Amino acid sequence: MITANANTAPALSVEGLCVEFRTRAGIVRALDNVSFSVGKGETMALVGESGSGKSVTAYAIMGILDPAGRITSGRAMLGGLDLLHAKPSQLAEVRGRDIAMIFQSPRTALNPIRPVGKQIADVLIRHGNVPRREAPEQAVEMLRAVGITDPARRAKAYPFEMSGGMCQRVMIAIALAAKPSVLIADEPTTGLDVTTQAVIMDLIGDLASKMGMATIFITHDLALAGQRSARIVVMHAGHVVENAPTNELFAYPRHPYTAELIAATPDSAASLDELASIPGTLPDLRRSDLPPCRYSERCPRKIEACAQPLPQAAPGATHIVACWNPLPAPTLGAPILVASAENVA
Amino acid sequence: MTDIATSPPRESSLTALFKHSRYVLGENPVTGFAFALFVLIVLASVFGPHIVPYDPLASDTTQALKPPNAHHWFGTDQLGRDVFSRVVVATRLDFFIAIASVALVFLMGGLAGVAAGFFGGWTDRIVGRIADTIMAFPLFVLAMGIVAALGNTVQNIVLATAIVNFPLYARIARAEANIRRDAGFVEAARLSGNSDWRILSFQILPNVFPILVVQMSLTMGYAILNAAGLSFIGLGVRPPTPEWGIMVAEGSAFMVSGEWWNATFPGAALMVAVFCFNLLGDGLRDMVDPRRRT
Amino acid sequence: MLTMILKRLMMAIPSLIGVVIVTFLLTRALPGDPAAYFAGPAATPQAIQEIRVKLGLDRPLIVQFGHYVDDLAHGNLGTSLTTGQPVASELRNRLPASAELTLLGLIVSIIIAVPLGILAATKPNSLLDHACRIVATAGVSLPVFFTGLILVYVFYYQLGWAPAPLGRLDVFFTEPPHVTGFYLIDSLIARDPETFMAALKQLILPALTLAIFSLAPIARMTRASMLAVLSSDFVRTARASGLSAYTVIITYAFRNAMLPVITTLGMVFSFLLGANVLVEKVFAWPGIGSYAVEALLASDFAPVQGFVLTMAVMYVAINLMIDVLYGVIDPRVRLDA
Numbered sequence: 002m003i004t005a006n007a008n009t010a011p012a013l014s015v016e017g018l019c020v021e022f023r024t025r026a027g028i029v030r031a032l033d034n035v036s037f038s039v040g041k042g043e044t045m046a047l048v049g050e051s052g053s054g055k056s057v058t059a060y061a062i063m064g065i066l067d068p069a070g071r072i073t074s075g076r077a078m079l080g081g082l083d084l085l086h087a088k089p090s091q092l093a094e095v096r097g098r099d100i101a102m103i104f105q106s107p108r109t110a111l112n113p114i115r116p117v118g119k120q121i122a123d124v125l126i127r128h129g130n131v132p133r134r135e136a137p138e139q140a141v142e143m144l145r146a147v148g149i150t151d152p153a154r155r156a157k158a159y160p161f162e163m164s165g166g167m168c169q170r171v172m173i174a175i176a177l178a179a180k181p182s183v184l185i186a187d188e189p190t191t192g193l194d195v196t197t198q199a200v201i202m203d204l205i206g207d208l209a210s211k212m213g214m215a216t217i218f219i220t221h222d223l224a225l226a227g228q229r230s231a232r233i234v235v236m237h238a239g240h241v242v243e244n245a246p247t248n249e250l251f252a253y254p255r256h257p258y259t260a261e262l263i264a265a266t267p268d269s270a271a272s273l274d275e276l277a278s279i280p281g282t283l284p285d286l287r288r289s290d291l292p293p294c295r296y297s298e299r300c301p302r303k304i305e306a307c308a309q310p311l312p313q314a315a316p317g318a319t320h321i322v323a324c325w326n327p328l329p330a331p332t333l334g335a336p337i338l339v340a341s342a343e344n345v346a
Numbered sequence: 347m348t349d350i351a352t353s354p355p356r357e358s359s360l361t362a363l364f365k366h367s368r369y370v371l372g373e374n375p376v377t378g379f380a381f382a383l384f385v386l387i388v389l390a391s392v393f394g395p396h397i398v399p400y401d402p403l404a405s406d407t408t409q410a411l412k413p414p415n416a417h418h419w420f421g422t423d424q425l426g427r428d429v430f431s432r433v434v435v436a437t438r439l440d441f442f443i444a445i446a447s448v449a450l451v452f453l454m455g456g457l458a459g460v461a462a463g464f465f466g467g468w469t470d471r472i473v474g475r476i477a478d479t480i481m482a483f484p485l486f487v488l489a490m491g492i493v494a495a496l497g498n499t500v501q502n503i504v505l506a507t508a509i510v511n512f513p514l515y516a517r518i519a520r521a522e523a524n525i526r527r528d529a530g531f532v533e534a535a536r537l538s539g540n541s542d543w544r545i546l547s548f549q550i551l552p553n554v555f556p557i558l559v560v561q562m563s564l565t566m567g568y569a570i571l572n573a574a575g576l577s578f579i580g581l582g583v584r585p586p587t588p589e590w591g592i593m594v595a596e597g598s599a600f601m602v603s604g605e606w607w608n609a610t611f612p613g614a615a616l617m618v619a620v621f622c623f624n625l626l627g628d629g630l631r632d633m634v635d636p637r638r639r640t
Numbered sequence: 641m642l643t644m645i646l647k648r649l650m651m652a653i654p655s656l657i658g659v660v661i662v663t664f665l666l667t668r669a670l671p672g673d674p675a676a677y678f679a680g681p682a683a684t685p686q687a688i689q690e691i692r693v694k695l696g697l698d699r700p701l702i703v704q705f706g707h708y709v710d711d712l713a714h715g716n717l718g719t720s721l722t723t724g725q726p727v728a729s730e731l732r733n734r735l736p737a738s739a740e741l742t743l744l745g746l747i748v749s750i751i752i753a754v755p756l757g758i759l760a761a762t763k764p765n766s767l768l769d770h771a772c773r774i775v776a777t778a779g780v781s782l783p784v785f786f787t788g789l790i791l792v793y794v795f796y797y798q799l800g801w802a803p804a805p806l807g808r809l810d811v812f813f814t815e816p817p818h819v820t821g822f823y824l825i826d827s828l829i830a831r832d833p834e835t836f837m838a839a840l841k842q843l844i845l846p847a848l849t850l851a852i853f854s855l856a857p858i859a860r861m862t863r864a865s866m867l868a869v870l871s872s873d874f875v876r877t878a879r880a881s882g883l884s885a886y887t888v889i890i891t892y893a894f895r896n897a898m899l900p901v902i903t904t905l906g907m908v909f910s911f912l913l914g915a916n917v918l919v920e921k922v923f924a925w926p927g928i929g930s931y932a933v934e935a936l937l938a939s940d941f942a943p944v945q946g947f948v949l950t951m952a953v954m955y956v957a958i959n960l961m962i963d964v965l966y967g968v969i970d971p972r973v974r975l976d977a
Contacts (some may be wrong), residue, residue, distance in 0.1 A: 063880050067871075068764075097882030104880075109873040112892055114970055123891075124881045159971050175881060376770060479658030482952045486914030487932070491948070494936050495669035567781065574783040575918055579933050594786055598922075601789050602805075604797060613786040620781035628773075 011038035011078075012215040013062070013100065013183045018075035018085070020054075020061050020239075027287035031057050031070070032239045033295075036314070039183070039215045039232070044206070046218040046226030046247075048262070049236035052283050055219045058236070059185045061085070063102050064092050079183065098128040101176035105188040107168035111160040117171045118144070118156025121178055128179035143174040148204060166197035173205065180212055187219045202229055223266045227251060235259050238283050238295035240311070245320040255320070255327040257302045294324070302326045377629030383622040391438040400428035402435040402588045411605055421607035423597065425586075429607060432588040433615050439589050440570050440619065443504060447569035448562045450508035455515025456558055460550055462516065463523025464542070473520070477513035485510045489572055493581045500583060503576060507569045518561060522554040563627035567620035574616060590616045648963060652956040659952040660712070664705055667941030708945075717949070718942030722935060727946040731928055735950070736821025737808060738920070738927030742912050744824075744843055745850025746905075753855045754901070757862025758894060761870060772859060780856035784915045788849040788922040795845060802845050805923040813838045846923040853915055854908045861904040865897035872896075899970055906962045913951055 020032040032054050039045045047055045060066045062077045062084055077084040079100055082091065104110040112120055121143050122136035131139055137156070144152035147170040160168055169189060176184060186205060190198035206229065209216045220226050226233050226247075233250045235243040235258065243256040254260045261279040281299030284291060292298065297307045306325040314321040395402075400418075406426035414421045420429035462473035480488065492506040526532060526549075535545050574591025576582035578598070583589040585596070590612040597608030683691075692698050696707060711718065717727040753776070760772040779787075788805075795802040803810055808823060816826040816835050823839035869875060870893050878892045917929035924930075928947055935943035967973045 065876055065879050093882050093884065095882065096880055102880045104873065104877060106873065110877045112874045112878070112896070113972065114896060115892070123878075123883055123887060127881070127883055127887070161972050172877070175877070376774070475654060475658065478655040479662060481910075482652075482655040482659045482955060483662075483948060484910055484913035484951050484955065486917060487948060487951060490917070490933070490936060491663075491666045491944070495666045571781075571783050575785065578783070578785045578918060579921060580937060591783070594783065594789075598785070598789050601793050602797060606793055609786070609789060613782065613790075616783060616786070617778070617781045621777060624777050624781055628777075 009041060012041045012043070012080070013217075014038035014076075014078040015058070015062065016076045016078070018058065018061060018077065019073045020057055020066070020070055021073050022067070022070045024069065024287070029286045030239065030291065031286060032061065034311075035075070035236070035239070035241050037234045037241060037244055039217055041182070042210070042213045042215055043232065044209065044216045044218070044230045045232045045234065046220060046230035047234050047236060048220060048223055048226045050221060050262075050279075050283070052238070053236040054239040055221075055236055056187055057239075059102060059187055059217070059219055063096060063100070063185065097124055097176075097181070098179045099181050100183040100185070101179070101181040102185040102187065103169070103172045103176045103189050105191050107165060107172045107192075108160050108163075110172060111168055111175075113160055116157050116159060117163070121156075121171070121174050124175055124178040140174075140178075143178055144171070146208070147171070147174045147177075148200075149174075165193050166201065169193065169197075169201055170204065173201075173208070177208055177212070177214075181214065183215045183217070184209065185217045185219065188221070189218070190220075190225070198225075223262055235262065239286060240295055240323060241321075242296065242323050243321065244314075249320055253328070253331050255322040255330060256296075256324050257300050257326075257328065258296050260328060302328075376625055377632065380622050380625035380629055383618065384626055387437060387441060387619055387622060390434055391441040394434040394437050398428075398431035398434050400431040402427065402432040403586055404428075411600070411608075413605075414607055420611040421605075423593075423608050424600065427586075429593075429611050432593060433590070433612050436588040436590050436593065436612065437615070437619075439500070439583070439587065440573070440591075440616075443500065443507075443573050444566035444569045444619075444623070446504045447507040447511075448565050450504060451511045451515050451565060452558060452562060454508055455512045456519045456551065456554065458512070459516035459519025459521075460523040460546055460554060463520035464527050464546055464550060470520070473516055477516050480509065481513045486572065486575060489576065490579070490581055493576055498576070498581050498584065503573050503582065504569075506576075507565075507572050510572070511565050511568070514561065515558060518558060519554050522557060523550050526550055526553060560627050560631040563623050563630055567623035567627075570616060570620055570623075590619075644967065645960065645964065648960050649956075652960075656952060656956065659949065660709070661705075663945050663948045664708055667945050668701065668704070712949075717946035720935065720943045721940040722938050722943075727942050730931060730943065731946055731950055733821075734926055734928045734931050737925060738916055738929055740822045740824065741843065741846055741919070741925060741927065742850065742909075742916055744847040745912060746854065746909065748847055748851040749854040749858055749908075750905075752851065753858035754862050756855075757859045757901075758866055758889070760859070760863045761866030761897075762889065764867060769863075772863070776856040776859040779852040780854075782852075783918075784849060784853045785918040785922050787852050788846065788919055791845050791849055792922070803841050805845065807924045807926055808839060808842055809835075810838055810842065846919050846925060849919050849922070850912055850915060854912055857904055857908055857911075858901065861901050862897065865900045866893060869893045869897040895969070899966060902962055902966055902969070906959045909958050910955055913955065 015038065016036050018032055018035040019030070022029040022031050035054070035058055037045070037047075047058065049055050057066070057070070061070070061072055064084060064087075066072070072085050075085060079095065082095060084092065084095070084100075087095070111117065118137060118140045121140035125131040125136045125139050125143075126133055129136075129139070141152045141156050144156055149155050149167060149170055155163075155167075160171070163171070173189075184205070189205065190201055193201065202225070205216065208214070216230075218226060218230055223233075227250075230247055232244070232246050234241055235250075235256065237258050243250065243254065243259045245255075250259065251263065254263055258279070261277070264277045265279055279299070280301075284295050284298060292308065293310045294300075294307050297303050300307070304326045309325070311323045312325065314323075404427060406422075409418070409422050409426040410424055412418060412422045418428050418430065420433060423429055423432070458473045458476075462470040483491075489506040489510050492509060493502050496502045496505070523546075532545060532549055535549055540548075570590070573582055573589065574594060577589065577591035578595040580595075582595070583592050585592060593612035594609045594616070597605075597610075597612065600606075600608050601610075689698075696704060699707075708718075715728060717731065719726050720730060723730065756772050756776065760769040763769055782790075792802070792805050796804060809815060813835050816823060816830045816832055819826045819829050824836060824843070827833070827836040827839060870889075874896075875888060875893050878888045883892070916927065917933055919925065920927045920930040921933060928950065932944055932947035935941070935947075
C-alpha cells in the first residue's frame with residue numbers, strides 16, 4: 002500500500018462539499034463541508050454507519066446524484082477539473098476514462114439484457130480509443146484480467162447467468178476498461194460470501210497497484226477498511242469527523258465517534274455479550290436546529306465549546322479531527338496539527 | 347442515499363391525507379384543475395335541468411339547424427331543439443351512466459376478485475375462466491352484442507359496461523387480496539373468531555378500495571365513451587332522450603355537409619367530461635401510490 | 641421457446657371454447673326472427689314455419705349448438721341471411737381491409753407515442769411532460785368516431801386536402817391484383833404507384849383516427865417504463881461509465897423499457913379491434929367491422945358469430961406473437977421457460 006506524500010498533487014481532492022435533498026418532509030442537509038483528498042495510487046477508505054453520507058459523497062463526485070439532490074457548495078478537483086461545476090459534456094468525457102465507480106449489488110448494476118462482453122466493449126469504444134472491431138476481443142482480455150475463467154465464452158453471457166462474485170468482476174472490468182486514475186468502490190463486497198469478498202478485494206488491490214490507480218473504498222466495515230487501505234476517513238451524519246493514516250487511526254483514534262466505532266467492530270475472538278454499540282442514533286438531518294457538531298448530542302465528551310462551529314483543519318495536516326474535545330494525542334511521535342479556537346474560519 | 351433515521355412525530359391520518367393531497371395538487375396543477383371540473387360536472391347534473399333556457403325536448407321546426415347565435419348559444423338541431431339546453435341536461439344522464447357502471451363493476455368485479463384472491467382454489471379458477479372468456483372478446487364488440495341481445499335501454503348499457511370491465515377489476519382486486527391474505531392483521535382477525543366473509547368485507551375490501559378508486563375514475567370516462575359508441579351504431583339510448591353520444595350520432599350526418607354545431611358541442615362536452623375523469627384518475631393514483639405514477 | 645408457444649395455445653383453448661358458447665347464446669338471444677326475415681314480408685305463417693324447420697331453428701338449443709360446433713370443425717361459419725353468401729368467404733374477403741387499416745393506425749401511433757413517451761420521461765414534471773400527458777389524454781378522451789368526424793370535417797370539408805370518406809379507393813381506381821389483400825402492398829408489387837397513392841390517401845384519415853385513439857396508452861406506458869428504467873441501477877452504472885447520452889437512453893434504457901410497452905401493445909390491439917367497428921362506419925370502410933355491425937342490426941347472427949370468433953382467434957394469435965417478441969428481446973424469459 003502506497004501512502005500519500007504531502008508534496009505530490011492529489012489524484013482527487015474534495016473541498017467543502019455540501020449536498021441537500023429536497024424531500025416531501027423537508028430539506029435534508031445530507032452532507033456538510035466534506036473534505037478529503039486521495040493521492041496518486043493511494044488506497045483510502047470512507048467509513049461510517051448507514052446514513053452517514055458516504056455513498057452520497059461518491060454520487061456527488063461522480064455527478065449521478067438523485068434528481069432531488071443538489072450540490073450547494075464545494076469543489077471536487079480531478080486533475081485540474083472541478084467535477085462539481087463541469088459541463089455535462091466534460092463530465093461525460095471524464096467519467097469512465099479518468100474516474101470510475103463500482104457499485105453494490107453487482108447483478109442489478111449490470112444491464113440485464115445485454116451480454117457482459119458488450120457492456121465492457123461499450124466503455125472501451127467510448128473511452129479507450131479502441132476501434133469498434135477490436136473492442137470485443139479486448140473485452141475478453143479484460144474479463145481474463147479480472148480473473149474470469151473461459152472469458153471468450155463468458156463474454157456472451159448475461160448477468161443473470163453469472164454468480165454475484167462474477168458479476169462484481171465484470172463490474173470491475175467495466176470500471177477499469179479505460180484505465181482511470183481514480184476508482185471509487187461503493188461497498189464492493191456487501192452481499193458476497195466471505196471467500197469471494199477476500200478474492201475481490203485482492204483483485205482490486207492488484208489491479209490498482211498495477212495501474213497506479215487511486216482507490217476510494219466506501220464501507221461500513223471498519224475492519225475491512227483497516228486491512229485494505231492506507232488512510233481512513235470517518236464520516237458521521239454527513240460530516241467528516243476524522244481523517245488519518247490507518248495505523249494512527251487504530252492506534253490512537255482521536256474523535257470520540259471513531260473510538261466507539263472501533264470498539265463496536267466485532268472481533269472474532271469476542272463473545273456476543275462483549276459487543277459494544279454506540280449509544281444514541283443519527284440526528285434527523287431535516288432539522289433546522291442541528292448543532293454544528295452532529296455527534297454532540299450522542300457524545301460522552303461533550304463540552305460547552307461544542308456549540309461552536311467545528312474547527313477547520315490546518316492545511317497539510319495528516320491527521321485531522323473535527324472535534325473540540327478530542328481524545329488525547331500520544332505525547333511522543335509525529336506532531337498532529339489540530340486547529341485551535343483562533344483558527345476557526 | 348441518506349437514510350432518515352428518525353421519523354417525524356405521528357400526526358392524525360386525516361391531517362396527513364390533507365397535507366399529502368395538498369402536496370399532490372400543488373405538484374400537479376392539472377389535477378387541481380380536474381377536481382374543479384369534476385365539481386362543475388356534478389353541479390351541472392344536479393341543477394342542469396332547472397337552469398337551462400329551453401326545454402330540451404321542445405322542438406320548433408322553424409328554427410331548425412340554426413348556427414350558434416344570441417338566442418341559441420350552441421345553435422339548434424334538425425328538429426329545432428336548443429343544443430345548449432340539451433347538452434347541459436344530458437350531463438345528468440351521462441353522469442348517471444358513468445356512476446352506475448362504475449358502482450356495478452366495483453361490486454361485481456371487486457367482490458369476485460377479492461373472493462378469488464382470498465379463497466383461492468375453485469373460486470379462483472372459476473373467476474379466472476370467466477374473466478379470460480370476457481377478455482377474449484374485443485371489448486366494444488362484446489358490449490355491442492350484450493346490448494343488441496338484451497335491448498337498448500340505459501340499464502343494459504350500464505350492465506354491458508360493467509361486464510366488459512369486470513376482468514380488470516377482478517384481477518386488481520384478486521392481486522390485492524392475495525397479498526393481504528396472509529397479512530398479520532388478517533391472521534389476527536381470523537384467530538379472534540371472525541368468519542371469512544367478515545374478514546373479506548371489513549378487512550380486505552376496504553384496503554382494496556383505494557387502489558380500485560383510481561381505476562374507477564378511468565372507467566367512468568370509458569362508460570360514457572362506450573355509451574356514445576353504442577349510440578353511434580344505433581344500439582344506445584333512444585331518441586329523443588338527450589344524451590351526448592346520441593346527439594353526436596345524429597349530428598354526424600350533418601357534419602359532412604357543414605352544420606358542425608350539432609355534433610361538435612355534445613362531442614366537446616363528452617371530451618371534457620372524459621378528460622376530467624382521466625386526469626382525476628391520474629391525480630388519485632398519485633395520492634394513493636406515487637410509485638405507480640404514469 | 642416451442643414449449644412456451646404450445647403452453648400458451650393450450651391456455652387459450654378454454655377461453656376460445658367460452659367465446660364460442662357465449663357468442664352462440666348471445667346471437668340466439670338477438671331480437672327478430674331470422675326465418676321471417678328469410679321468408680320475406682309477404683310470407684304466410686306456414687311458409688315461415690317451413691323455413692324455420694329448414695334452417696333447423698325449431699330444434700332445441702343444445703341440438704343447434706351441436707350442429708354449430710360440427711360446422712365449425714369443418715370450417716363452415718354458416719351463411720349470411722342478408723347477403724346469402726357464406727360467412728367464411730365474406731370474412732376472408734373483407735379481413736385485409738380491416739387489417740391494413742388497423743396495422744397502419746398502430747404503426748402511426750407507435751411512431752408518435754414512443755418518442756413522446758421517451759421525451760417526457762427524460763424531462764419529468766417539465767412543461768413538455770405535462771403537455772405530452774394532456775395531448776395523449778385528450779386523444780383518448782374523444783369518442784373514436786367523433787375524432788374521425790372532426791378529421792373529416794377539417795381536412796375534407798374545410799381544407800379539401802383529404803378525399804371523401806367513401807372507402808378504400810376512389811371510384812376512378814380499380815383495386816390492384818390480389819396478392820395479400822393489402823392495397824398498399826399489392827399496388828407496390830404490381831408496380832402501380834398511382835393506385836398506391838390513391839389507396840394511401842384514403843387510408844390516412846381513418847388510420848390517423850385510430851392512431852389518435854391509441855396514442856395515450858402507448859405514450860403513458862413508454863413514459864412510465866422509461867422513468868422506472870432511467871432510475872435503475874444499471875443505468876446509473878452506464879452514466880457513471882460516461883457512456884454517451886444516446887447509448888444510455890436508447891441502447892441501455894429504452895431497450896429495457898420496451899418490454900412492458902410491447903405487452904401493452906396486445907391490449908391496445910384489442911382496443912383497436914373494437915374501435916375498428918366505429919371507424920369503418922364513419923369512413924365507409926369495407927372491412928369486417930362494418931360487416932358485423934350491419935349483420936347485428938339486422939339480427940343476422942351467422943356473420944356476427946363468425947366475426948366474433950375471428951376476432952377472438954386473432955387476439956390470441958397477436959398475444960402469442962407478442963410473447964414471442966418479448967422472448968426475443970429479453971433473454972431471461974427465453975431460458976427460463
